[in-house]
Amino acid sequence: MLDKKVALVTGASRGIGAGVAKKLAADGSFVVVNYNGSKERAEGVVDEIRAAGGEAVAMQCDVSDFDACGAFITEIVKTYGRLDILVNNAGITKDGLLMKMSESDFDAVISTNLKGAFNTIRHVSRQLLKQRSGRIINISSVSGLLGNAGQANYAASKAGVIGLTRSVARELASRQITVNAVAPGFVGTEMIEAMTDSAKEAMTGMIPFGRIGEPEEIAETVAFLASDNARYITGQVIAVDGGMSIGC
Numbered sequence: 001m002l003d004k005k006v007a008l009v010t011g012a013s014r015g016i017g018a019g020v021a022k023k024l025a026a027d028g029s030f031v032v033v034n035y036n037g038s039k040e041r042a043e044g045v046v047d048e049i050r051a052a053g054g055e056a057v058a059m060q061c062d063v064s065d066f067d068a069c070g071a072f073i074t075e076i077v078k079t080y081g082r083l084d085i086l087v088n089n090a091g092i093t094k095d096g097l098l099m100k101m102s103e104s105d106f107d108a109v110i111s112t113n114l115k116g117a118f119n120t121i122r123h124v125s126r127q128l129l130k131q132r133s134g135r136i137i138n139i140s141s142v143s144g145l146l147g148n149a150g151q152a153n154y155a156a157s158k159a160g161v162i163g164l165t166r167s168v169a170r171e172l173a174s175r176q177i178t179v180n181a182v183a184p185g186f187v188g189t190e191m192i193e194a195m196t197d198s199a200k201e202a203m204t205g206m207i208p209f210g211r212i213g214e215p216e217e218i219a220e221t222v223a224f225l226a227s228d229n230a231r232y233i234t235g236q237v238i239a240v241d242g243g244m245s246i247g248c
């Protein structure tokens with residue numbers, strides 16, 4: 001059994017997930033860096049964590065697969081003895097206007113972004129209940145709060161994550177397990193690379209801070225929610241978005 005906290009960060013091979021994995025490791029957790037297809041990049045994140053004096057391991061699992069998530073989480077608990085922090089970060093986009101959106105693009109985004117979070121929470125909960133402690137942090141999005149033209153599937157998945165967060169928070173509260181969501185605004189990762197420069201400019205124009213966020217700025221809030229300092233916070237959605245969702 002490890003003497004440090006064990007954290008699982010889904011979709012940690014790059015972007016926000018990689019930033020969260022590095023921050024949690026720097027704060028003293030042993031981190032499972034999850035990926036689906038990007039093995040080498042996940043191993044690169046692990047190398048960076050180890051070079052900085054932290055501990056981590058890369059492990060594959062497709063979060064949209066319920067049974068695979070069960071086997072994955074069983075393996076983590078069996079190997080490392082416990083699981084203290086779950087960060088549901090894995091996410092995809094398949095943008096398009098509603099009139100042109102295919103059923104498969106709707107289903108794929110819901111399966112990864114919303115059902116993926118359910119899958120891991122469902123399998124992790126038994127262990128957290130047994131430990132009578134734990135932290136679950138789900139990555140939602142400002143799109144889930146405001147809606148976004150061209151992202152009906154994505155916004156629905158991210159709004160769903162908020163409902164999931166609040167419901168599970170109520171169910172697990174009696175055992176002092178906290179469940180919260182972080183809703184990033186517009187963050188500089190590969191997820192936004194597909195956007196045209198004019199779309200990026202229009203989006204940046206909606207940010208009161210006048211700039212795109214960095215993965216590290218999301219990671220700071222996730223790490224706070226994962227810490228003992230946040231022990232009395234549950235069922236909340238914290239927007240980290242340079243003011244994009246002020247008033248929501």
Ligand code: NAP
Pocket residue numbers: 010011012013014015016017034035036037038039061062063064088089090091092112116139140141142183184185186187188189190191192
């Ligand atoms: P990203 O750079 O595209 O990275 C996505 C990560 O998710 C990758 O590590 C990818 O790993 C993993 N992933 C995708 N499908 C997976 C699956 N089925 N199982 C396991 N891992 C999977 O995205 P990002 O911008 O860092 O976004 C991270 C999270 O923040 C997402 O939930 C996203 O919706 C949310 N978010 C992002 C922004 C933004 O502006 N960037 C804003 C609000 C919210 P593989 O390559 O191995 O599949």
